[in-house]
Amino acid sequence: MKGLFILIFVLIALAQLSVPAWMAWARVQTLAHGRVWKFKTAPVDPEDAVRGRYVRLSYDVDRFTGHEKFQSSDSVYAVLKENAEGFAEVDRLTTEKGDGDNFVKVEAWWRNDSESIAFPLNQYWVTEQDAPAAEKAYAENSRRGQQNAYVTVRVRKGDVALEQLYINNQPLRDFLRAEAQKEKK
């Protein structure tokens, strides 16, 4: 009887350890080997900005609209292409998942006779300390006419990993440090 309990315990322990480990492993792989895409972030409504300790992101590519109507049970993928400035754009939408490094699963819904999409990467986790400054910096640099923020995203075999948020071409952390230095002076 005790042996059975130990066996069950080992299975539970493996399950509890493997889920977070697998979550981390998949991202580690994608961050190491995935192709880098730069996504320009879009203006946000300031009131909808910080919920807890993350910066809420939205993207230029969210404005893409498709003209093919999908079933509500379909998984919809956006096929990416790079524009002249080096930023990612949506080429087309499809229900077939390819194994290239340019497929991202998106949320899609039919509205006003066209297919609207939302990118799944809308939370950028920051520490409690940095949250207010990060939010302010992001909001100031994602205004209409002053879009200086973008994120780098790694894509590999359909897996997506959000890598870094850049403000004014600097990683968020470096940008915040530089701003804090300026204020001290």
Add this chain to the structure above:
Amino acid sequence: MAGSINRRAVRWLRGQLPELVAAGAISSENAAKIEHHYASVETRSNFGFIILATVGAAFLGAGIILIIAHNWDDLSRATRTVIAFIPLVMALALVAFVLLRRNESRPWCEAVAIFDFAAVATAISLISQTYQIQGSFADFMKVWLLLCIPVVYLLRSAFGAVVYAIGLIVWLFAREMAFFVRSPNPMFFWVAFLLIVPYFLLRYWKDRESRECTALSIALVIALTVGMGFTADFAKSDLGCIAFAGLFTAIYLAGIRFFPRSDDRLHIVALLGGIGIGVTAICLSFESSWHMTREFFWGERILQANLAFALEFLFPLAAIALAAIGFSRNRAQFSWPAVVFPIVTAIGWGLANLCDKPAERWLGTRCSFTAAALMNCYALWLGIDILVRGIRAHSVARANFGLLLIAALAISRFFDSELSFVTRGLGFIVVGAGFLVANVLMFKKRSASPA
């Protein structure tokens, strides 16, 4: 008395018993009696300790999260990943320790189960932060609940089961807030709910009178109520009223059937069912409850929506089955108005659907007025029945609940209808006087009757 006993002294005394018997100071029968007496004392005082240990474990888990999450921006991703696993590895080591060395200790099992729950949550959220993993809070809850449920069984943790039930409720609400794009599907709730049912049955068979079993049944009843609400919303079939009537009647009857009491009082499960019946009856007495949207026939229907539709009939059928069993054995036990609630609601639903759909959703029809009128008569009957049964059973609480129902019905109608202030005032005076007179009579009767 339990609190005034020195546990160390008890342990010493119990250790002395074999020697005392051997020396002939007391008989072995007496020793067994003493042993039995202190065993009951120990289990009683244990409950408080279990709660304290569990709360302590929860705080410990939360404290670790806060310490780690504070100021770790300077650490590399790899270091953060290792740190994220530390609480979980600690918790699993404790689980192994409890299984091997403290398997019979309730406080150890309960506290370690809760600590493991907290550690799983910590590991997932810290990994999510480190690798910028996306996903709603509802997704997080789902993974967390599924990873934690086996520990409830392994450590036989009643508090773990209660936390799991609360987690299910949190998942239902989190999902509703996270998905604004498509109508959220609540069917995972029923799968996850089924996972906890065998544990509840084990507890029930082992000791249905225990506080752990009672706490778990309260949590499950609340989870079922919330789950049924979201399921009825998802099914879009206008059948929520019958589903809720069936659910509360089934809970009421199950409480009477499966938690019988020697005295005249109701078990908490039956009581919750009864309160549910009363509240639902008052809600359905409003005319606006009977505006039928007929959404069922709009648009495509998916398999899950049809399953939700079928689930709405599960509890009314269970209520009928329980009533039939109860009727064949001891009919005097339950209140008739409570038992026929699903049938009355079904008649109301049929009446409300007789008319054509009005042009605007908020417009009433003759049929919705008829259904509401039926429900008003029913709620009045229910209130009077509870009042009379309460007075007969000398139960002040039940009699007052009956009065409360009647008063709620009266007050609802005052707000509903266009009566003058004088009429409303008179109505309130009548309701208030009713409360006073009934209570005075009951207390007089109580003090007159030999206790």
